[in-house]
Amino acid sequence: MDRLKCMLVFVKVTDCGSFAAASEVLNLSPQMVGKHISMLEEHLGTRLLNRTTRRQNLTEVGRMFYERCKVVLAAADEAEAVAQEMTAMPRGVLRVNAPVTFGAYGMSPLVVDYMRRYPDVQVELTLSDRYVDLVDEGFEAVIRIGPLADSALIARKLKPYQLIACASPRYLAEFGTPVRPEELIDHQCLGYTYWSRSSEKEWTFTKGGKQHAAEVNSRLQSNNATALLSAALGGGGIILGAEVVLGSYIASGQLIQVLADYQAPAREMYLLYSPNRYPTQKLRRFIDAVMAEYG
Template identity: 55%
Template sequence: MPDRLTSMAVFVRAADLGSFAAAAAALGMSAQMVAKHVQFLEDRLGTRLLNRTTRRQSLTEFGRAYYQRCRLILAEIEAAEALAQQARAAPRGRLRVNAPVTFGSHSLVPLITRYLRDHPQVQVDLTLSDRLVDPVEEGFEAVLRLGPIGDSSLVARPLAPYRLIACAAPAYLAEHGVPQTPADLARHECLGFAYWTGALRCQWRFSRDGHSHDVGVSGRLQVNDWKGLLRAALEGFGITLGPEAVLTEELATGRLLRVLPDYTGPSRPMHILYAADRRMTPKLRSFIERVVAEFGDPASGVA
């Protein structure tokens, strides 16, 4: 029994070319096989598709309607197969990415170097900036963003929250005392990151046993770069909030001590964003999949 889709393709070609002989030549089969495919469809549908004489053929009224439907079906199949071929294609070309400075330099760059080793035909232009960028206007194909995304026309893939912990140098704690509860932070010099927005700029939230503890904080030093903020903490000037993933070495060596270790520190949502109407090229798709696989949140099922 002929394959129905093959028979549809043969029927469309016969209708386009005007004869079984012409369709047979184009398809590399005999005219008898073309006729067999058309007959199979007619038998299945219970009606004629073509009026055939020894000199010419023409579509019946039903045949014209069926012909249009077949063309749509075959076009959709071709598009689906093209999509699959594109997905299998090797990523190539230049990819422009934007990310926050600290997360980008510490966590994203190692991922990108591994990604580039796996995909030798891709080049990545990574711009690190803590300002809010517009990926469409500024030409970024993918943007890693910390904080709420708000009302956005961009596609946002959620990642694991960016967790912050409070820490300070031993010298500072020896001089000013060790906070025992979040409320104690109100009496301390708290170092601020200039790009923090909203409540995090003047209020730090901690949680324990399902309860949240918000404390108003203040300090005389605001820095717009994490390295500067870290240096101030290491100099013993105050308590700072820092990314947990970035502070591993300072905590391991004892240059900084975690403050309020029994509490969970603040966290900021993180997403990878891209324009909804941007063509999903193999390089963009593979990069997004790599980022989600490494930085996705297992607790939410995004990984």
């Protein structure tokens, strides 16, 4: 006996009010509908429907069983939908938001690789350092740096957004290399200004569990990390920037890390998305890619 099929027939008979009406919906003969009901009652050892030639109604057991059958059938439909979704190829437009610097240097290469693997997906990568509302602004995933406010969104913690201090060989040859954070006051430090506040006046480093708050002098300030990077490469000063951005320039010798014995600040970083019980394949695969790279 196919119990799910019998449950489905029983629910349809109850909803439609008769064997004949259910048989039309299910594309079965009335005799076959009656056979499914009989098998179900025999299996359960109780009557589910009181029926006469003119009418039918549920028994007390039948009413309880009817409600549970609807739950079981809905769960079976959901399970099939999940299985079908998992085998489907990601497709459609994926809208992602990320902070400007991390988005340009950290997310862009990941997105290119993601699109190469899933050619039916288009990605709209919007970069902004302001707070965006994922739901109201129509984003499916958001990268956020810094502490999180209470939210109904799902937050997946990523690697910390690590900062390091660097300068070009030209600058260090001309002005010397600081060996302690306190010496930064005598150097040109390139200041990053946020959309909501001005440049930081102190850079904080840690060594041996002790914090060192170094006062900095920033003659050049900008709200764009690429502009500060260009200034640093040109010998304009010491930059405190993201390791994901500066790492390749250090590897090539264009920049040299300073104060390497000290730990520069690191900020929390998260991937946020809505708590949809069954996310789309394009989002699910994007989450997997981000977590593999930065989780």
